[in-house]
Amino acid sequence: MIGALDPRVPDGSIAEKWTNHKFDMKLVNPANKRKFEVIVVGTGLAGASAAATMGELGYKVKAFTYNDSPRRAHSIAAQGGINGAKNYQNDGDSVHRLFYDTVKGGDYRSREANVHRLAEVSVDIIDQCVGQGVPFAREYGGLLDNRSFGGAQVSRTFYARGQTGQQLLLGAYSALMRQVSAGSVDLHTRTEMLDLIVHDGVAKGIVTRDLVTGDVRSHTAHAVVLATGGYGNVYYLSTNAMMCNVTAGWRAHRRGALFANPCYTQIHPTCIPASDEFQSKLTLMSESLRNDGRIWVPRGHDEERTADDIPDAERYYYLEEKYPAFGNLVPRDVASRNAKTVVDQGLGVGPLKNGVFLDFEDAISRHGEDTIREKYGNLFDMYERITGENPYERPMRIYPATHYTMGGMWVDYELMSNVPGLFVVGEANFSDHGANRLGASALMQGLADGYFVLPYTIGNYLAPLLGDGKLAEDDPVCEATVANVADQTQRWLSVGGTRSPDYFHRELGKLVWNYIGMERDKNGLEKALTEIPALRDEFEKDVRVLGNGASLNSSLEKVGRVSDFFELAELKARDALEREESCGGHFRTESQDDEGEALRDDDNFAHVAAWEWGGESGNAIRHKEELTFDEVALTQRSYK
Amino acid sequence: MSEETLSLTLKVWRQEGPDSSGRFETYGLDNISTDMSFLEMFDVLNEELISEGKVPVEIASDCREGICGTCGCMINGRAHGPEKATATCQLHMRKFSDGDTIVVEPWLASSFPIIKDLVVDRSPLDRIIESGGFITVPTGSAPDANLIPIPKDAADAAFDGAACIGCGACVAACPNSAAQLFTSAKVQHLNLLPQGQAERWSRTENMVDTMEDYFGSCTNHGECHEACPKEIPLDFIAYTNRDYMKSKRKNRKLLGQG
Numbered sequence: 042m043i044g045a046l047d048p049r050v051p052d053g054s055i056a057e058k059w060t061n062h063k064f065d066m067k068l069v070n071p072a073n074k075r076k077f078e079v080i081v082v083g084t085g086l087a088g089a090s091a092a093a094t095m096g097e098l099g100y101k102v103k104a105f106t107y108n109d110s111p112r113r114a115h116s117i118a119a120q121g122g123i124n125g126a127k128n129y130q131n132d133g134d135s136v137h138r139l140f141y142d143t144v145k146g147g148d149y150r151s152r153e154a155n156v157h158r159l160a161e162v163s164v165d166i167i168d169q170c171v172g173q174g175v176p177f178a179r180e181y182g183g184l185l186d187n188r189s190f191g192g193a194q195v196s197r198t199f200y201a202r203g204q205t206g207q208q209l210l211l212g213a214y215s216a217l218m219r220q221v222s223a224g225s226v227d228l229h230t231r232t233e234m235l236d237l238i239v240h241d242g243v244a245k246g247i248v249t250r251d252l253v254t255g256d257v258r259s260h261t262a263h264a265v266v267l268a269t270g271g272y273g274n275v276y277y278l279s280t281n282a283m284m285c286n287v288t289a290g291w292r293a294h295r296r297g298a299l300f301a302n303p304c305y306t307q308i309h310p311t312c313i314p315a316s317d318e319f320q321s322k323l324t325l326m327s328e329s330l331r332n333d334g335r336i337w338v339p340r341g342h343d344e345e346r347t348a349d350d351i352p353d354a355e356r357y358y359y360l361e362e363k364y365p366a367f368g369n370l371v372p373r374d375v376a377s378r379n380a381k382t383v384v385d386q387g388l389g390v391g392p393l394k395n396g397v398f399l400d401f402e403d404a405i406s407r408h409g410e411d412t413i414r415e416k417y418g419n420l421f422d423m424y425e426r427i428t429g430e431n432p433y434e435r436p437m438r439i440y441p442a443t444h445y446t447m448g449g450m451w452v453d454y455e456l457m458s459n460v461p462g463l464f465v466v467g468e469a470n471f472s473d474h475g476a477n478r479l480g481a482s483a484l485m486q487g488l489a490d491g492y493f494v495l496p497y498t499i500g501n502y503l504a505p506l507l508g509d510g511k512l513a514e515d516d517p518v519c520e521a522t523v524a525n526v527a528d529q530t531q532r533w534l535s536v537g538g539t540r541s542p543d544y545f546h547r548e549l550g551k552l553v554w555n556y557i558g559m560e561r562d563k564n565g566l567e568k569a570l571t572e573i574p575a576l577r578d579e580f581e582k583d584v585r586v587l588g589n590g591a592s593l594n595s596s597l598e599k600v601g602r603v604s605d606f607f608e609l610a611e612l613k614a615r616d617a618l619e620r621e622e623s624c625g626g627h628f629r630t631e632s633q634d635d636e637g638e639a640l641r642d643d644d645n646f647a648h649v650a651a652w653e654w655g656g657e658s659g660n661a662i663r664h665k666e667e668l669t670f671d672e673v674a675l676t677q678r679s680y681k
Numbered sequence: 682m683s684e685e686t687l688s689l690t691l692k693v694w695r696q697e698g699p700d701s702s703g704r705f706e707t708y709g710l711d712n713i714s715t716d717m718s719f720l721e722m723f724d725v726l727n728e729e730l731i732s733e734g735k736v737p738v739e740i741a742s743d744c745r746e747g748i749c750g751t752c753g754c755m756i757n758g759r760a761h762g763p764e765k766a767t768a769t770c771q772l773h774m775r776k777f778s779d780g781d782t783i784v785v786e787p788w789l790a791s792s793f794p795i796i797k798d799l800v801v802d803r804s805p806l807d808r809i810i811e812s813g814g815f816i817t818v819p820t821g822s823a824p825d826a827n828l829i830p831i832p833k834d835a836a837d838a839a840f841d842g843a844a845c846i847g848c849g850a851c852v853a854a855c856p857n858s859a860a861q862l863f864t865s866a867k868v869q870h871l872n873l874l875p876q877g878q879a880e881r882w883s884r885t886e887n888m889v890d891t892m893e894d895y896f897g898s899c900t901n902h903g904e905c906h907e908a909c910p911k912e913i914p915l916d917f918i919a920y921t922n923r924d925y926m927k928s929k930r931k932n933r934k935l936l937g938q939g
């Protein structure tokens with residue numbers, strides 16, 4: 042049983058907390074750092090930056106990735122940019138403004154102290170990345186360029202063509218490989234974490250499976266860091282990579298770590314709609330497209346005409362009509378929810394009637410095709426490659442897709458979970474984005490945690506452990522955990538059912554999207570809580586995994602991940618059911634104002650819901666961390 | 682969007698492991714939508730194989746957005762298939778015709794041993810990065826980001842190298858299995874920037890020498906550029922050859938033997 046959740050936020054004014062805390066934390070003497078071993082699971086922005094920095098400091102680091110190279114982690118796919126409160130554009134930005142915007146953007150469901158620290162270190166991240174050779178966009182004078190992103194009132198976003206994520210990851214990866222070469226980081230590729238080793242309530246190591254040989258073994262250390270990304274693939278269709286999963290975090294949850302706010306998911310409005318049943322993932326297009334594109338659907342049901350033939354009077358520019366002040370630039374959640382509403386009303390476009398138009402006709406006639414090509418050429422090309430349609434001649438079709446998950450493992454101010462010795466960084470934790478994430482803040486948080494927060498705070502945990510050895514890798518606890526994983530692997534191979542893991546993942550995704558998507562109600566969530574376990578029973582009896590456990594076997598990798606998604610989906614439904622308010626990216630039908638807009642309930646829900654594993658029966662226990670807002674006044678958002 | 686469907690014959694390389702001998706297996710597929718991606722077509726094939734009780738084909742992919750570099754196979758003898766500047770995951774079935782036979786093989790290069798079926802081991806690319814593909818700037822030691830103005834042309838040129846996704850198509854397409862395009866993209870990304878100057882000569886020598894340990898030699902065929910999904914320019918190879926020659930002299934000078 043877990044007592045009251047203590048986030049261990051330091052005292053002092055918001056601007057002094059991190060500075061003071063850095064001084065108050067215990068240090069590990071440089072010569073003693075090599076006596077400590079740290080495991081880092083995941084090598085995306087957060088994991089690679091954390092492993093590289095701890096390696097530089099002198100810790101002995103073991104880094105794990107299921108990819109064949111750290112450079113493939115899904116951080117690589119981020120397009121837009123990274124925020125940094127540099128105020129290079131002299132437009133009034135500051136650490137405090139970035140902090141304020143992030144808390145407000147998160148719809149007042151994040152922890153103020155963590156967000157302020159994030160804003161503080163944002164400036165160091167930009168310096169660090171430029172030092173590594175990240176080729177951010179520059180002006181002709183040679184200095185860095187910035188743009189305003191995601192509705193921000195200042196230009197604080199640094200970007201690298203449409204591939205900021207790749208360039209930042211290559212920077213972190215190069216720093217990591219430098220440490221691999223120096224011998225301070227021991228890198229394990231194609232290796233997946235399948236369990237957490239907990240001894241006397243303390244995280245002592247992990248159990249991994251070598252994806253090529255099937256070898257299951259334990260690795261022990263003085264601390265374990267999870268940097269394993271988000272759980273967006275619980276929806277099956279999302280903008281996440283195919284292998285993204287919740288397994289590492291979920292297995293840690295089953296060993297006692299709290300899972301916070303699993304119902305928080307960000308749905309991105311500008312993705313390419315699915316084309317058929319076999320659609321394997323959805324592709325995001327930068328939302329900068331909304332700066333020039335107009336969003337509409339035909340007013341009439343069963344519209345057969347092509348877009349060109351529909352006169353203006355019969356087009357429903359729903360965002361411009363409903364939100365005259367912001368129009369097509371309303372925040373992500375509002376744009377997404379309204380797209381779903383019109384498609385649900387039967388007004389959708391495309392062969393499956395599952396999209397809305399994003400139309401550049403006006404922008405092209407106003408600015409000329411060349412200007413539009415210069416601004417969005419690569420996005421238009423990408424759209425044409427995927428759909429076979431030319432967006433210069435006919436409107437794009439877009440639809441929302443799951444993009445980022447704000448929920449994750451509960452962590453305190455030092456990024457440590459409630460299980461001592463288990464730290465969680467990047468998208469895998471819950472702390473900085475509240476119920477909705479601002480554009481260009483995901484990359485910032487991953488690198489903040491990895492370069493500038495965890496390497497300090499982990500020392501505070503390790504310092505008192507000086508002289509303690511790590512757990513022996515053949516300790517009975519390790520052997521039992523290894524045996525458990527090996528048994529589970531064998532069990533999947535012997536189910537002998539009739540359907541593939543992908544089939545069940547796809548079916549699960551439909552339930553999660555329909556009942557725990559952008560818009561939720563009590564009735565639907567209760568249905569989810571009956572239908573998900575029923576499908577899970579079928580999955581456990583009827584899944585078919587062929588091949589063996591001693592060579593590369595992606596079905597075998599997949600089946601375990603799908604199993605964890607089933608359990609997570611149930612918790613997600615419970616969390617959404619308990620949270621009887623509309624907030625951030627989520628609309629609870631029962632909680633809306635007179636105009637049908639989202640209504641937050643600060644009196645009853647200004648808290649983090651952190652769930653404790655309740656055993657196989659699914660009786661998870663809900664703990665609360667109350668959120669207090671001393672710096673930012675709580676207001677309802679309005680875009681009318 | 683069209684609603685056409687294709688009937689196809691696939692000849693796919695199947696190989697149990699690095700040391701087993703492989704063979705082509707032939708599979709027929711019907712009702713493949715032209716809107717499907719090439720990898721989604723493989724998803725369909727694998728679903729069918731599973732329902733027939735046959736072990737599915739191992740084929741690597743992850744982001745399916747053409748940026749992570751995980752995917753890649755020889756499609757009708759061409760690395761990443763028929764569409765220029767397109768990674769395997771971004772290739773769509775509308776580029777094929779009804780009745781086509783498609784031959785699918787793993788990357789063909791002895792430096793990339795086969796792990797299983799269409800999946801190969803590309804870790805030598807990581808070894809090249811490890812040997813010098815970085816700027817030594819420990820966390821926290823970087824000066825202000827705007828301290829050194831970088832001419833836009835230099836920054837843009839560096840970016841053209843940085844755009845490499847490390848998929849290995851250049852090696853697979855090369856008759857010599859050379860990795861010059863990959864290596865030179867990585868070397869020049871850093872060598873063209875002011876921040877990269879301090880380690881320019883050691884980086885060049887170390888990375889090129891490590892490359893030579895694993896890969897064949899470049900004889901200027903240019904097939905690498907043709908296959909590259911990011912169209913990395915061949916000029917980088919010339920720049921790197923120049924830097925490599927200079928580095929031999931400069932690095933010796935640094936040792937006091939110049």
